[in-house]
Every structure is written in C-alpha cells, then in structure tokens.
Amino acid sequence: MKKNILLCVTGGIACYKAASLTSKLIQSDYSVKVIMTESAMNFVSPLTFQALSRNEVYTDTFIENNPEVIAHIDLADWADLCLVAPATANMIGKLANGLADDMVSTTLLATTAPVWIAPAMNVHMYDHPAVQKNINTLYQFGHRFIEPGEGYLACGYVGKGRLEEPETIAELIHQHFSEPAQPLKGKNVLITAGPTKERIDPVRFLTNHSSGKMGYALAEEAAKMGGNVTLISGPSTLPSPLGVKVIFVESAAQMYDQVLHHFPKADIVIKSAAVADYRPKHVSQQKLKKKDGNLTLELERTKDILLELGKRKKQQFLVGFAAETENIEEHALSKLNRKNADMIIANDITAEGAGFAADTNIVTIFQKKHPPKTLPLLSKSETARKIMEEIIQNMVGES
Ligand SMILES: Cc1cc2nc3c(=O)[nH]c(=O)nc-3n(C[C@H](O)[C@H](O)[C@H](O)COP(=O)(O)O)c2cc1C
Structure with missing residues (x-):
C-alpha cells in the first residue's frame, strides 16, 4: 500500500529543495500532497508542486473545492506522515503555540499522524532562544526534527540552518516506513x-x-x-x-x-x-556566611x-x-x-x-x-x- 506524505512548505529560500524532495518521493512510490503557506508561494509556484505531486496543492483554509469534505480535516486524516520542509521560524513558533491561522498550522493541529519538522533559516534565527524554546516544546509534543545541516546559508552566513538535503530526508522517510527490528519488544x-x-x-x-x-x-x-x-x-x-x-x-x-x-x-x-x-x-539550612580563613x-x-x-x-x-x-x-x-x-x-x-x-x-x-x-x-x-x-x-x- 502506498504511504501518504503530507508535505507542508513554508516561506524560506529552501522551498526549491522541497520541489526536489516531492519529485524524489513520487519516484519512490509515495502519494504526496502539498500545502503551501502564502509566504512559500513567493519562492516557488504552487503549479510546480502540483505538476510534481500530480495532486491539487492547498494554499488557503477557506478554499473548499470538494463540498463533501472539509479540506484541512480530510488532509490531516489522509496523511501517514506530515513533514514541514522547509520549516520557518515563524511556523515553528505557531506550531509550538497551538496557533491555527493558515492551512499548514490548522491541518497540523488536526492530524494524529507523526509530524516531522525540517527547519531552515539564518543561523542567528536558529540559535535565538525563542526559536530554541519553541523547538524544545515541539520535541515534548513528540514531533521529530530533521536537524538543519551546517554550511553556506543563502543569507551569506556560514553556520547551522541549511535544510537537510532531499536525498537524506527521503532516506529517513524510507527508514520510518520500513519494518523496524524490535528486539526489545516486551522488555x-x-x-x-x-x-x-x-x-x-x-x-x-x-x-x-x-x-x-x-x-x-x-x-x-x-x-x-x-x-x-x-x-x-x-x-x-x-x-x-x-x-x-x-x-x-x-x-x-x-x-x-x-x-x-x-x-x-x-x-x-x-x-x-x-x-x-x-x-x-551537613546541609546548612541557611546560606553559609563568608568568614576569615579556610572552610572545611x-x-x-x-x-x-x-x-x-x-x-x-x-x-x-x-x-x-x-x-x-x-x-x-x-x-x-x-x-x-x-x-x-x-x-x-x-x-x-x-x-x-x-x-x-x-x-x-x-x-x-x-x-x-x-x-x-x-x-x-x-x-x-x-x-x-x-x-x-x-x-x-x-x-x-x-x-
Ligand atoms: C528572501 C527571504 C528569505 C527568507 N528565508 C527564510 C528562511 O530561510 N527561514 C525562515 O524562517 N524565514 C525566512 N524568511 C522569512 C519568512 O518568509 C517570514 O518569516 C514569513 O512570515 C514566514 O511565513 P510562513 O511561516 O507562513 O511561511 C525569508 C524571507 C525572505 C524575504
């Protein structure tokens, strides 16, 4: 049975890699549906993802083309795995805080499928305590992160923040769906x-x-x-x-x-x-005061x-x-x-x-x-x- 991958593309330069990832997943016989944020559409056209995935691309929670279903709930239920790639600092913040004001965040709040997040951003954005705190919160929710790689970033900096390569992300997805050995089951x-x-x-x-x-x-x-x-x-x-x-x-x-x-x-x-x-x-109940001489x-x-x-x-x-x-x-x-x-x-x-x-x-x-x-x-x-x-x-x- 084909596995269903819901690819959520948010607005960073690395959107072009999401197109390559879509192509790789289709070639590996996954069904892929793509949701794009408004910002993502500034980088790559939905038509690119439509052509590569051979499926409708979702961009707006309120465009309901099929009257028989509510699109974000239907997609949330359809997915065997949801992947946000590239994931912006903004989307990570929304997901960590339970916001649902666009098609990506609304669908991800409604899904019970595993959610994987592949961040891509400027190294200082990635290191910012607010972003790190949001990442930590999402870890606690059970979301899995595909850590960004280190290297030349499109903003001109060198550091951690590059979206992981599509080949590697595709390989992680294959591993996820292949039967894992469970030698410790029941232990x-x-x-x-x-x-x-x-x-x-x-x-x-x-x-x-x-x-x-x-x-x-x-x-x-x-x-x-x-x-x-x-x-x-x-x-x-x-x-x-x-x-x-x-x-x-x-x-x-x-x-x-x-x-x-x-x-x-x-x-x-x-x-x-x-x-x-x-x-x-002896544990002192009061703070030990400084005195002359050594303390043993x-x-x-x-x-x-x-x-x-x-x-x-x-x-x-x-x-x-x-x-x-x-x-x-x-x-x-x-x-x-x-x-x-x-x-x-x-x-x-x-x-x-x-x-x-x-x-x-x-x-x-x-x-x-x-x-x-x-x-x-x-x-x-x-x-x-x-x-x-x-x-x-x-x-x-x-x-
Ligand atoms: C040229 C350009 C490149 C950007 N690249 C990134 C990026 O790699 N990562 C990121 O988190 N934000 C990036 N941004 C900022 C986001 O597009 C912005 O925060 C936007 O609100 C994200 O919206 P979204 O999360 O709904 O897609 C970039 C903006 C511009 C103009």
Whole structure:
C-alpha cells in the first residue's frame, strides 16, 4: 500500500529543495500532497508542486473545492506522515503555540499522524532562544526534527540552518516506513543519566560535568528497538527522548530510591548517570556566611547504587559505566567483578571526542566471558545503538 506524505512548505529560500524532495518521493512510490503557506508561494509556484505531486496543492483554509469534505480535516486524516520542509521560524513558533491561522498550522493541529519538522533559516534565527524554546516544546509534543545541516546559508552566513538535503530526508522517510527490528519488544529497560546535585546550603551544591547525552541516547535507541524504557535523569536540559518515560531526580539519594523502586521489574538496567560518590555531611539550612580563613567541608559516602543492584540482581542484565582518566582496563574489570555487573562500558574521559558534554564517544565494552571490545570514535547515538546491540546479543547468550 502506498504511504501518504503530507508535505507542508513554508516561506524560506529552501522551498526549491522541497520541489526536489516531492519529485524524489513520487519516484519512490509515495502519494504526496502539498500545502503551501502564502509566504512559500513567493519562492516557488504552487503549479510546480502540483505538476510534481500530480495532486491539487492547498494554499488557503477557506478554499473548499470538494463540498463533501472539509479540506484541512480530510488532509490531516489522509496523511501517514506530515513533514514541514522547509520549516520557518515563524511556523515553528505557531506550531509550538497551538496557533491555527493558515492551512499548514490548522491541518497540523488536526492530524494524529507523526509530524516531522525540517527547519531552515539564518543561523542567528536558529540559535535565538525563542526559536530554541519553541523547538524544545515541539520535541515534548513528540514531533521529530530533521536537524538543519551546517554550511553556506543563502543569507551569506556560514553556520547551522541549511535544510537537510532531499536525498537524506527521503532516506529517513524510507527508514520510518520500513519494518523496524524490535528486539526489545516486551522488555523493561531502566536507564540512568546525567549528573546529581548534592546541596551544601540553599544556594550551593556539588555536581559534575555530566551532560546526560550518553544516557539519553541509550534511552532513545532502546525505545526505537521496542523497549519499554524508563529514564531516571539527574538535572539536564536535554529534550526528553521520544516514547521514553522520564523521571527527574536531583540528588544521589533520590536517584538511589527511584532506581531501586523500578529495579524489580527491569530486564535491562544501564547505569550511565554520573552519581556523586560523596555528599556534604551537613546541609546548612541557611546560606553559609563568608568568614576569615579556610572552610572545611566534611563529605560522607553516598550509597553505591550499582553495588546494591549487583546484590539484588535476578533476571536483570546489569550494565555499569566507568568514566576513567587512567588505568581504564584495570578499573573496568575490577568494577565488573566487585559490582557483580554483566557489562561495564568504560571510557577515557580525557581522550579527544570522549568527554562528558561531547556529542561523540569512544568506549570499550568489558564483559566477564568475552575479550574487551573497543568501538571507534562515533556519535553518542551510534555508540548507544552498538551498546544496545551488544547487550541484546549477550542477553540471548545468557538465556
Ligand atoms: C528572501 C527571504 C528569505 C527568507 N528565508 C527564510 C528562511 O530561510 N527561514 C525562515 O524562517 N524565514 C525566512 N524568511 C522569512 C519568512 O518568509 C517570514 O518569516 C514569513 O512570515 C514566514 O511565513 P510562513 O511561516 O507562513 O511561511 C525569508 C524571507 C525572505 C524575504
């Protein structure tokens, strides 16, 4: 059965790429219908999209050519996938705020199909906090973004803001409609991510550089593989991964409580959070005042979550992370044994491309019965996918 793509074209220079995308989708045997905003028609004529899609092009909510249906509801129901490409800052703002004052925004508010957004704009527009806030809101609604690429922009700037190439967008659409492998269907996956914050007084705390990116990437990949994923996250500004239940905590003690609460039902547990090993022994209820001389802060041990899970482990496949600065193999193997874990993912956080806030990582996977496996420098998403594949392979091996 042909899949129906509703392509929403909004007013940017990259409209010409939407024409090429339409042609590629038609050649790949999709049905394509196009809605254009008034601004988009300043860049490309509706006739171009009509000819390429071999369908009527919709430009005005109040032009109702077929009296048997209401066009925007009919289109909203017809679509298997809605794609806004290029998506202007203006349209992103409208969608984030539930506005419906043109054919694109009205139809997208009425659809229950997945909505994908491919932004294209000047780099400063893209970086503007208002645009970023709107993007974040749309992420929370479950909309998916096709991130703009970096490069020469039509406005003369070089930076992030180029509409992704039509070939790549078409490939993402093919992947979406091809049957995804769901090896984690029916499995409960518990993942921790991010730093913890340990309070000293009402204004100060101890924390670390963890961004949460690795744990969030793992949660996203596990969800794509069909897992029922719960992510327990320390403070993080990252958008929640699609289809993942996120529980936010602040301190190591809260992380401990939440992890132990969810542990009994979990099939896979991945502890990628950078949990504080120590916390202030006394938390001052009032702000500590500056005095002459040094201040000594007494720290006490927090509870070791991985150790506790290792003791309670039954059906769970238990994975820990080791962020090291030296003797990686020795520390990872020792952690594997001491904590009764099934796998330790170790990385040298001093290596280039492997730091806390980086988008890439270089990890080595340690397991009791297998030799260590080092993955090359990869994006955190690719690293996450390979780690999940390794876990799945070894879970099968265990049973
Ligand atoms: C030459 C030109 C190029 C533009 N390119 C973009 C663009 O790439 N991205 C964007 O967000 N807005 C761009 N704009 C501004 C939008 O067209 C404008 O914000 C408009 O209101 C968007 O309307 P729409 O979202 O209904 O299509 C451009 C405007 C002009 C005149």
